[in-house]
Amino acid sequence: MFINSVRGLDNLFQSEIPAGSVILITGTEGTLKSSLAMNLISNYLLSNDNHGLYVTLEESVESIIRNISSIGFKHSDNLHMFDYKDIRNEWGDRELDMVDLTENVINFYREKCDNLTIFALDSLNALYTFTNQANLRKDMYNFFTLLKDQELTSFLIMESNPNSLIYEADRMGWPEYFLSDGVVMVGIEEVNDRVRRYIQIKKMRATKHKMEKHQLVVDDQGISVLGPLY
Amino acid sequence: MFENMRELMDQSATIQKEARDDLAYYLEKSIKSNLEIIVLSMLMECPMCGYDLIKDIFEKYNVFLSQGTVYPLLYSLKNDGLLQAQFARGNTRTKIYSITEYGEDIVKGKINDFIQVEEYILDIIR
Numbered sequence: 001m002f003i004n005s006v007r008g009l010d011n012l013f014q015s016e017i018p019a020g021s022v023i024l025i026t027g028t029e030g031t032l033k034s035s036l037a038m039n040l041i042s043n044y045l046l047s048n049d050n051h052g053l054y055v056t057l058e059e060s061v062e063s064i065i066r067n068i069s070s071i072g073f074k075h076s077d078n079l080h081m082f083d084y085k086d087i088r089n090e091w092g093d094r095e096l097d098m099v100d101l102t103e104n105v106i107n108f109y110r111e112k113c114d115n116l117t118i119f120a121l122d123s124l125n126a127l128y129t130f131t132n133q134a135n136l137r138k139d140m141y142n143f144f145t146l147l148k149d150q151e152l153t154s155f156l157i158m159e160s161n162p163n164s165l166i167y168e169a170d171r172m173g174w175p176e177y178f179l180s181d182g183v184v185m186v187g188i189e190e191v192n193d194r195v196r197r198y199i200q201i202k203k204m205r206a207t208k209h210k211m212e213k214h215q216l217v218v219d220d221q222g223i224s225v226l227g228p229l230y
Numbered sequence: 231m232f233e234n235m236r237e238l239m240d241q242s243a244t245i246q247k248e249a250r251d252d253l254a255y256y257l258e259k260s261i262k263s264n265l266e267i268i269v270l271s272m273l274m275e276c277p278m279c280g281y282d283l284i285k286d287i288f289e290k291y292n293v294f295l296s297q298g299t300v301y302p303l304l305y306s307l308k309n310d311g312l313l314q315a316q317f318a319r320g321n322t323r324t325k326i327y328s329i330t331e332y333g334e335d336i337v338k339g340k341i342n343d344f345i346q347v348e349e350y351i352l353d354i355i356r
Contacts, residue, residue, distance in 0.1 A: 086280060086301060087301055089324065090281040090323065091281060100296060101297050103298065108303065
């Protein structure tokens with residue numbers, strides 16, 4: 001059960017996230033997007049015999065593990081992590097079709113592990129950078145279709161740009177927002193002179209959930225969801 | 231008459247192209263399904279990086295493999311202890327893969343098994 005994978009997440013959900021959903025985790029820099037995804041997936045995999053794949057395009061696997069190990073992260077042996085550091089070092093970002101490449105990485109682990117049901121991509125922004133902009137919508141549609149066809153519950157991390165005034169309105173036109181089944185937003189907000197982290201479920205198809213921003217706290221036991229922010 | 235000849239030549243060219251396409255398809259399928267043994271035997275012969283492996287496979291078999299197929303395999307074989315990786319001399323951006331001491335006998339055994347199975351199948355279908 002995903003809603004039991006992070007303490008207090010059941011404050012937000014009244015029913016389980018359907019298997020095979022494609023979920024965006026979005027927020028500005030430093031809002032725990034990767035840590036939240038990693039905690040969710042790893043804790044989920046510790047409770048069953050499924051396998052998961054976490055693909056990182058920019059950060060190395062070592063760097064991600066170093067960052068999250070300080071916040072009570074328990075690594076599941078069934079969580080396979082793959083970074084593109086060596087590929088990018090050797091191929092120099094030229095001739096790389098990241099969408100096709102990522103599909104092949106998924107296929108490899110799919111064949112290697114009998115029960116690969118979870119996928120995470122960190123980040124969608126990086127994937128866009130390496131995708132031919134002329135074919136972006138088509139490539140993204142194909143990529144989302146691949147994830148859905150393979151029935152992978154997928155977490156796609158996407159960094160939002162706080163400086164873009166048109167971002168809030170503009171992003172609804174971006175393909176990932178209507179192609180995804182769920183949008184989870186994480187952020188930082190000042191409430192009564194106190195700075196607090198929050199999580200908000202903007203959208204989750206076929207799931208009963210609350211819409212309010214809930215406080216997100218992080219300590220050496222990991223990430224927890226508390227009550228509503230206001 | 232001339233038109234018939236042209237039609238026949240076109241048909242023949244199409245059949246030959248289809249046969250070549252079929253052959254290329256089976257070759258690519260075979261390379262992909264036997265990739266582990268191909269990679270291990272190539273690294274047994276000469277340690278190299280992922281880039282050179284993909285290039286060499288293309289030069290040998292005319293099959294271009296995705297980086298997303300080759301690199302996860304290299305990492306998996308390294309995790310299994312069959313391969314080791316070290317940076318190329320004076321270049322910290324390129325990892326050279328070679329067979330480990332532990333993996334040497336296992337890899338030789340895998341290659342021998344593969345050859346025997348292939349020969350057994352070929353003997354039957356010939």
